[in-house]
Amino acid sequence: MKNKVFSTFDEAVKDFQDDSVFMSPGFGNVGVPRNLLSAVNRQGAKGLTGISNNAGALGDSIDVGTLIQAKQVKKMICAFTAPTHPSQVTPFVEMYNNDELDAELVPQGTMAERIRAAAAGIGGFYTPTSVGTELAEGKEHREINGRMHVLEFPLHADYALIKAYRADTFGNLQFRLAGRNFNPIMAMAAKTTIVEVEKEIVEVGQLDPDQIHVSGVYVNRIVLIPEDGIFY
Amino acid sequence: MAEKVKLNRQTMCDRLAMEFQDGWIVNLGVGMPTLCSNYKDDSRELIYHSENGVIGYGPIAEEGHEDKHLVNAGGQNVIAIPGMAIVHHADSFMLIRGGMIDVTVMGAYEVAQNGDFANWRIPTRKGGGIGGAMDLAACAQRVYIAMEHTTRDGKPRLLKQCALPVTAPGVVKLVSTDLGLFEIGTDGFILKEHAPGWSVEEIQELTEAKITADPNLCEVKTRDNQSSNQGSGRHYVV
Numbered sequence: 001m002k003n004k005v006f007s008t009f010d011e012a013v014k015d016f017q018d019d020s021v022f023m024s025p026g027f028g029n030v031g032v033p034r035n036l037l038s039a040v041n042r043q044g045a046k047g048l049t050g051i052s053n054n055a056g057a058l059g060d061s062i063d064v065g066t067l068i069q070a071k072q073v074k075k076m077i078c079a080f081t082a083p084t085h086p087s088q089v090t091p092f093v094e095m096y097n098n099d100e101l102d103a104e105l106v107p108q109g110t111m112a113e114r115i116r117a118a119a120a121g122i123g124g125f126y127t128p129t130s131v132g133t134e135l136a137e138g139k140e141h142r143e144i145n146g147r148m149h150v151l152e153f154p155l156h157a158d159y160a161l162i163k164a165y166r167a168d169t170f171g172n173l174q175f176r177l178a179g180r181n182f183n184p185i186m187a188m189a190a191k192t193t194i195v196e197v198e199k200e201i202v203e204v205g206q207l208d209p210d211q212i213h214v215s216g217v218y219v220n221r222i223v224l225i226p227e228d229g230i231f232y
Numbered sequence: 233m234a235e236k237v238k239l240n241r242q243t244m245c246d247r248l249a250m251e252f253q254d255g256w257i258v259n260l261g262v263g264m265p266t267l268c269s270n271y272k273d274d275s276r277e278l279i280y281h282s283e284n285g286v287i288g289y290g291p292i293a294e295e296g297h298e299d300k301h302l303v304n305a306g307g308q309n310v311i312a313i314p315g316m317a318i319v320h321h322a323d324s325f326m327l328i329r330g331g332m333i334d335v336t337v338m339g340a341y342e343v344a345q346n347g348d349f350a351n352w353r354i355p356t357r358k359g360g361g362i363g364g365a366m367d368l369a370a371c372a373q374r375v376y377i378a379m380e381h382t383t384r385d386g387k388p389r390l391l392k393q394c395a396l397p398v399t400a401p402g403v404v405k406l407v408s409t410d411l412g413l414f415e416i417g418t419d420g421f422i423l424k425e426h427a428p429g430w431s432v433e434e435i436q437e438l439t440e441a442k443i444t445a446d447p448n449l450c451e452v453k454t455r456d457n458q459s460s461n462q463g464s465g466r467h468y469v470v
Contacts (some may be wrong), residue, residue, distance in 0.1 A: 028307030081359030
């Protein structure tokens with residue numbers, strides 16, 4: 001089977017296009033593709049649209065906020081566009097408040113399902129989430145089984161930057177515990193899926209087929225995090 | 233009358249946690265609601281769900297025993313316990329929208345007498361923070377709120393109608409504040425239990441919506457008094 005292993009992160013994101021849409025998973029500092037985000041930062045693509053649960057955490061860790069701070073991002077689609085405490089001013093919050101970038105606020109479950117819908121080839125879905133709130137204004141409503149729903153559309157991307165725990169050379173992926181989060185659905189929803197691997201990349205045939213979380217058919221490029229890379 | 237006391241946050245959350253029933257799948261919001269998990273009752277088994285796809289996690293990990301791959305919704309490292317299962321984010325919200333969550337406890341800025349509540353956006357600030365709150369609020373079997381009774385400058389939070397943008401309409405069943413426990417019925421807020429030393433009139437003064445005193449009104453049940461309390465039975469919303 002095709003060997004998709006790249007030796008460096010820079011090589012794996014070399015052709016990252018300006019004005020493209022990328023997905024970046026992670027939840028609470030787990031499962032964040034920090035090495036790939038760092039490489040995209042070095043590569044310098046601009047005008048990007050990011051799809052991620054949040055728009056970067058406080059502090060010095062590399063995350064989506066690194067690309068935002070470097071003015072590589074024109075728009076974020078995420079579940080948080082304001083901090084839970086006004087004191088938490090991230091680069092995103094500062095730039096968003098100054099109208100230096102655009103954002104679309106999406107309930108987390110709707111975001112996850114929109115990503116899944118893109119992966120699944122579904123043209124849209126009706127959800128009861130957000131009915132009766134500002135976010136439902138202007139959206140198509142439909143009563144189904146006596147309950148009001150709103151129509152939501154899939155979220156597609158050009159790239160998914162993924163963090164896996166273990167992979168084989170074909171790109172079959174395993175995740176560990178809460179590191180799974182958005183990773184599998186994003187890996188399956190993008191045109192080009194690039195993966196950083198935390199633990200090891202094994203030969204094809206060494207992963208138990210019943211224990212594979214994402215099939216390698218979705219994966220284009222994989223890189224093992226080197227000893228001096230970023231693990232958490 | 234006893235000395236007037238405002239309840240602390242742990243006591244407010246304990247009171248809601250006393251309502252949880254054996255076998256319930258529980259989702260606790262970030263911040264104050266996580267205190268609900270500190271209330272221990274060995275007669276029941278609860279399954280804690282976190283929206284990042286962790287079903288059945290254990291207590292917060294002690295320092296030195298953290299597994300960096302395992303966090304709850306607040307990003308705190310928690311302990312894996314037997315029976316825990318992991319799913320991806322879309323499946324985690326499938327569980328939420330599918331109605332599997334028996335109760336979610338959240339904080340709020342405001343709760344209205346019709347069960348509306350607001351906790352995601354303050355219009356004077358740009359943007360909002362939704363996270364999983366709208367999915368949970370719309371689809372959990374029960375929404376309980378833990379919040380201070382008034383704002384820092386003393387304005388009521390239990391209102392006739394929400395002034396802030398709502399998170400979900402008409403879903404709140406039970407509100408625990410530092411002044412008491414309120415059920416939301418068809419006629420609005422029913423004061424079921426009051427903080428020590430507070431009269432119905434004194435609580436009404438700090439409440440915009442009209443509150444009705446339950447015929448079996450009693451002092452708020454706490455870890456210390458719950459067995460001796462002669463109130464109207466333990467569970468209000470089943």
